[in-house]
Amino acid sequence: MSGKTAxxxxxxxxxxxxxxxxxxxxxxxxxxxxxxYPLETLAPNASxxxxxxxxxxxxxxxxxxxxxxxxxxxxxRELPFATLDLLRNVAKTRAPVMDALRMAASTLSLSSxxxxxxxxxxxxxxxxxxxxPSIVAAYWRLLNGQPxxxxxxxxxxxxxxxxxLTGETPxxxxxxxxxxxxxxxxxxxxxxxxxTARVIASTASDLVSAVTGAIGALKGPLHGGAPGPxxxxxxxIGQPDKAEPYMRKLLNNGERLMGFGHRVYKVRDPRAExxxxxxxxxxAADGDMxxxxxxxxxxxxxxxxxxxxxxxxxxxxxxxxxxALLLHGLGLHAELFSPTFAISRVVGWLAHCFEQQQTERxxxxxxxxxxxxxKKWVAIGDRSGKxxxx
Ligand code: COA
Numbered sequence: 001m002s003g004k005t006a007x008x009x010x011x012x013x014x015x016x017x018x019x020x021x022x023x024x025x026x027x028x029x030x031x032x033x034x035x036x037y038p039l040e041t042l043a044p045n046a047s048x049x050x051x052x053x054x055x056x057x058x059x060x061x062x063x064x065x066x067x068x069x070x071x072x073x074x075x076x077r078e079l080p081f082a083t084l085d086l087l088r089n090v091a092k093t094r095a096p097v098m099d100a101l102r103m104a105a106s107t108l109s110l111s112s113x114x115x116x117x118x119x120x121x122x123x124x125x126x127x128x129x130x131x132x133p134s135i136v137a138a139y140w141r142l143l144n145g146q147p148x149x150x151x152x153x154x155x156x157x158x159x160x161x162x163x164x165l166t167g168e169t170p171x172x173x174x175x176x177x178x179x180x181x182x183x184x185x186x187x188x189x190x191x192x193x194x195x196t197a198r199v200i201a202s203t204a205s206d207l208v209s210a211v212t213g214a215i216g217a218l219k220g221p222l223h224g225g226a227p228g229p230x231x232x233x234x235x236x237i238g239q240p241d242k243a244e245p246y247m248r249k250l251l252n253n254g255e256r257l258m259g260f261g262h263r264v265y266k267v268r269d270p271r272a273e274x275x276x277x278x279x280x281x282x283x284a285a286d287g288d289m290x291x292x293x294x295x296x297x298x299x300x301x302x303x304x305x306x307x308x309x310x311x312x313x314x315x316x317x318x319x320x321x322x323x324a325l326l327l328h329g330l331g332l333h334a335e336l337f338s339p340t341f342a343i344s345r346v347v348g349w350l351a352h353c354f355e356q357q358q359t360e361r362x363x364x365x366x367x368x369x370x371x372x373x374x375k376k377w378v379a380i381g382d383r384s385g386k387x388x389x390x
C-alpha cells in the first residue's frame with residue numbers, strides 16, 4: 001500500500017506551523033524582514049549585539065540596554081572546564097567541527113544558570129550565545145594542534161570570535177565584515193533547524209536541548225552546505241576568461257552551479273546583495289580585490305548561463321555564494337563556514353524558542369499510516385526472511 005492522500009504534504013511544504021514576529025521571507029519579491037526592518041537597512045547598520053537584543057525584545061536597545069547586554073555576553077565567554085575537557089577529547093577523534101559544537105553545546109547544562117533549567121531564561125540564552133564562538137574557536141585550534149585562546153572581554157562578539165581563532169585582534173574591516181555576515185543570517189523564517197528548535201521548545205523542554213537539536217538539524221548537508229563547493233568552483237575557474245567554458249561544461253553535464261537557485265527565492269536572494277556589498281567593503285580595505293572581481297564576473301556569467309540553460313526558472317545568486325567569498329576573506333577555512341553560521345543562527349533559534357514558549361502548545365503533527373493492518377502473528381520459531389530494521 002502506498003500513495004499520498006490530500007492531507008499529506010511532503011516536507012510540510014507551504015504548511016504554516018507557527019506565527020512569528022522575528023522574520024518574514026518573501027521569495028517572490030526577494031524581501032527579508034527581520035524584527036520589522038528590511039534586511040538591507042538592518043544588517044549594514046546594526047551591531048550583532050543590537051540584533052540579539054532586537055530579536056529577543058522586539059525593539060532596538062537604548063545605549064544603556066545595549067551596554068548591559070554586551071557586558072553579560074562578554075562575561076560568559078569563558079568555557080566551563082568540562083566543556084574544554086570534552087573538546088580536547090573530541091579533537092583526538094578529529095570529529096567535524098559541527099559535531100564538536102553539538103557535543104559541547106549540550107555540556108552547557110553543567111553551568112550554573114543553565115542547570116537551573118529555565119529559572120532564568122535570559123541567562124541560559126546568554127550563556128549559549130556567548131559560548132558558541134568560544135567552542136568553535138577552541139575546537140578549531142585544538143584540531144590544528146594549538147592551545148585555545150582565552151576570550152577577550154573588551155572586543156565585540158564578532159571581533160572576539162576572530163581573536164579566539166587566530167590569537168590576534170582583527171582589524172576594523174574584518175570585524176565589521178563578520179558582523180554584517182552574522183546580522184544577515186541570524187534568522188530566516190521556519191527553516192529546518194529553527195523548526196527543530198521550536199518543536200523541542202514546544203514540549204517545555206530547556207533551551208540547551210532545543211539548541212543542541214537545532215545544531216543536529218543544521219549539520220545536515222541539505223540545510224546549508226553550498227558555500228564550500230561555491231568557493232571551490234571559483235578557485236577552479238581561477239581566471240575570468242575560464243568562467244564561461246567551465247560553467248558551460250558543468251551545465252552540459254547536467255550539473256548544478258553551486259551558490260545559485262533557491263527553494264524559496266525566485267528573484268535574487270536579498271542576503272546575497274547585502275553580503276556582496278559587505279564583501280566589497282572588506283576586500284577593498286583589507287583583501288584580494290582580484291578575487292573579488294573574479295567572483296563578481298563568475299556571478300554575472302553564471303546568471304546569464306542559467307537563464308540560457310534553464311529559461312523561465314529565474315535561477316539567481318543565493319546567500320551561499322557571497323557567504324563563501326566573505327568568510328574566505330576573513331581567513332576562515334571552509335570547514336568553519338557552517339559553525340560560523342551557527343554562531344549567528346543560535347540567536348534566531350533562541351528567539352523562536354521564546355516565541356514558542358508563549359504559545360504553550362505542543363507541536364504535534366500527524367502521520368498518515370500506510371502500512372498493513374491485518375498481519376497474522378507468527379511464532380518466533382516459524383519466522384523466516386531477511387533481517388531488516390524496517
Ligand atoms: N544550477 C543549475 N541548474 C539548477 C540550479 C543550479 N544551481 N538550481 C536549480 N536548477 C535547475 C534544476 O536542475 C531544475 O531543472 P529541470 O527543471 O530542467 O530539471 C530546475 O532548475 C528547478 O530545480 P529545482 O531543484 O526544482 O529547484 P529548487 O528551487 O527546488 O532547488 C536548490 C533549489 C537550492 C536545491 C537548487 O537551486 C540547487 O541545487 N542549487 C545549487 C546548490 C545551492 O546553491 N544550494 C544552496 C541554497 S541556499
